[in-house]
Amino acid sequence: SQTIHQWPATLVQPVGSPLSLECTVEGTSNPNLYWYRQAAGRGLQLLFYSVGIGQISSEVPQNLSASRPQDRQFILSSKKLLLSDSGFYLCAWSPGAGGSNQPQHFGDGTRLSIL
Amino acid sequence: KNEVEQSPQNLTAQEGEFITINCSYSVGISALHWLQQHPGGGIVSLFMLSSGKKKHGRLIATINIQEKHSSLHITASHPRDSAVYICAVPTFNNAGNMLTFGGGTRLMVKP
Numbered sequence: 001s002q003t004i005h006q007w008p009a010t011l012v013q014p015v016g017s018p019l020s021l022e023c024t025v026e027g028t029s030n031p032n033l034y035w036y037r038q039a040a041g042r043g044l045q046l047l048f049y050s051v052g053i054g055q056i057s058s059e060v061p062q063n064l065s066a067s068r069p070q071d072r073q074f075i076l077s078s079k080k081l082l083l084s085d086s087g088f089y090l091c092a093w094s095p096g097a098g099g100s101n102q103p104q105h106f107g108d109g110t111r112l113s114i115l
Numbered sequence: 116k117n118e119v120e121q122s123p124q125n126l127t128a129q130e131g132e133f134i135t136i137n138c139s140y141s142v143g144i145s146a147l148h149w150l151q152q153h154p155g156g157g158i159v160s161l162f163m164l165s166s167g168k169k170k171h172g173r174l175i176a177t178i179n180i181q182e183k184h185s186s187l188h189i190t191a192s193h194p195r196d197s198a199v200y201i202c203a204v205p206t207f208n209n210a211g212n213m214l215t216f217g218g219g220t221r222l223m224v225k226p
Contacts, residue, residue, distance in 0.1 A: 032212050038156075044201065044216040059213075088156050094212045101146040101165070101205060102212050106158040 002027035006107030019078040023091030031093040033074040038088040117142040121217035134189040138202035152199040
């Protein structure tokens with residue numbers, strides 16, 4: 001069966017520090033991968049998605065970047081965190097094959113607090 | 116871009132009540148997702164439906180493609196149903212199965 005792992009679960013970082021959140025998927029090949037952010041009291045916002053290794057699309061301009069060094073690994077990074085980067089970050093995957101309208105499966109999320 | 120509206124934003128119910136959460140969207144779609152976000156933040160996919168009705172336990176989801184509207188019903192609600200319920204539709208330019216999300220409905224079921 002397929003599983004998605006996301007870590008860490010919580011993170012407290014000072015302003016200006018770097019960030020690296022990691023997400024891995026097991027039990028499937030060539031998944032579509034997604035990073036979402038949920039700011040306090042707000043809905044889910046898509047940050048990045050990837051349809052293959054090294055292929056990253058960004059939905060909103062921001063202080064963050066994403067990379068996909070391996071088929072089932074998706075990393076969210078920042079060189080210098082801002083206060084506005086605080087929020088709940090979710091990784092998700094969906095089957096890459098089978099056309100559109102595939103279910104998305106979410107990780108447990110990372111709660112990031114910037115001090 | 117598809118605009119997704121959910122109502123109500125917040126809902127408080129007594130245990131046992133029948134609950135309805137509504138979702139409407141602006142651009143025709145072929146499938147709609149209902150998600151449940153637990154108080155700890157984790158998200159679970161409840162339904163993906165393209166027509167008619169789906170049922171899973173006490174949860175029922177319906178969709179009217181012509182009216183661009185979907186509803187999520189909970190029968191015999193229980194405090195453990197307390198969560199945020201989110202509907203989502205495929206983004207118009209859906210190269211990667213991207214979703215556009217509604218703002219969510221925060222449900223609290225009191226014992």
